[in-house]
Amino acid sequence: MLLCAVLAGALLFLDHRYTWMDQVRAEASTLVAPIQWLVSLPAEGFSWASMTFSTQRSLVEENRSLREQLVLLSQRAQRMESVSAENARLRALLKATPRDEIPYLTAELMMLDNDPFIQQMIVNRGAREGVYVGQPVIDASGVVGQVISVSRYTSRVLMISDPSHGVPVQIVRNGLRFIVQGGGGPEGLVVQNVPNNADIREGDLLVTSGLGGGFPQGYPVATVVSVQQNPNGPFARVEAxxxxxxxxSRQYLLLFARDAIAAHELVPLNQEALDAAIRVASVAQAGD
Structure with missing residues (x-):
């Protein structure tokens, strides 16, 4: 036990003082990747068995539910088509540059960290597929977190519920910008430094603001569930x-947003678009 304690202390010292320990950690993660894969086999086997031996009735119910969702999503897609067409016409009017789609990579959950004070997980994609540190991770509903370390076959993701993680966000309703920090629980988040008189309400949707370059703009992060004014201080307590x-979730998307954000930041101001916007504003003011 004493030998293990001394060895752990030495490794902590080396990790703190020398950057080459990052490469050692990555190689160690590569070596234990087969063990992680073996540990995940029982869960995958149970999922396969439950799918294989599911009853016909459950399959019929699931099929009916999926058909209802398909109809709903088709209706939403039709509305989005009209909105996208209108947006394209407005951008053509202003001669603005169309936004490019952000490339992505699918990934699956392999393992969750057992430490209750750390909200991290390991996914089955690594440097071999081009994953990089800081890469945004989302699921079908919103932002999950960011990649914090990469080995050849796997990557470690810091989830937004971790107390050490912060995301720049803005309110969809009015555009106010804040920082959302993890609360340590599976879903609880805290909106930091919200003034008592800020226009924020229960039910407000918070999306990524795009500031800081970590996450692209517009992805759902959280919904405000509680706003408590603080009479003894300048800031309210806002939970989301x-x-x-x-x-x-077990399936995720890893967004290759770094190049897209850099390209967006390098786009120069379009003078023709600026002149067109001024002309449109002048016509609207003359009509009023």
């Missing part, structure tokens, strides 16, 4: 619930 299914 994560939009992502942090305690249930």
């Amino acid at each position: 619930q994560s939009s992502a299914q942090l305690d249930r």
Whole structure:
């Protein structure tokens, strides 16, 4: 036990003083990747068995539910088509540059960290697929977190519910910008430094603001669930619930947003678009 304690202390000292320990950690993660894969086999086997031996009735009910969702999503897609067409016409009017789609990589959950004070997980994609540190991770409902370390075959993701993680967000309703920090639970989040007189309400949707370059703009992060004024201080306590299914999702998307954000920041101001906007504003003012 004493030998293990001395060895752990030495490793902590080396990790703190020398950057080459990052490469050692990555190689060690590569070596234990087969063990992580073996540990995940029982869960995958149970999922396969439950799918294989499911009853016909459950399959019929699931099929009916999926058909209803398909109809709903088709209706939403039709509305989005009209909105996208209108947006394209407005951008053509202003001669603005169309926004490019952000490339992504699918990933699956392999393992969750057992430490109750750390909200981290390991996914089955690594440096071999081009994953990089700081890469945003989302699921079907919203932002999940960011990649914090990468080995050849796997990556470690810090979830937004971790107390050490912060996301720049803005309110969809009015555009106010804040920082959302993890609350340590599976879904609980805290909106930091909200003034008592700020226009924030229960039910407000918080999306990524795009500031800081970590996350692209417009992805759902959380919904405000509680706003408590603080009569003894300048800031209110605002709690939010994560939009992502942090305690249930197993499939994720890793967004290659770094190049897209850099390209967007390098786009120069379009003078023709600025002149067109001034002309449109002048016509609207003359009509009033």
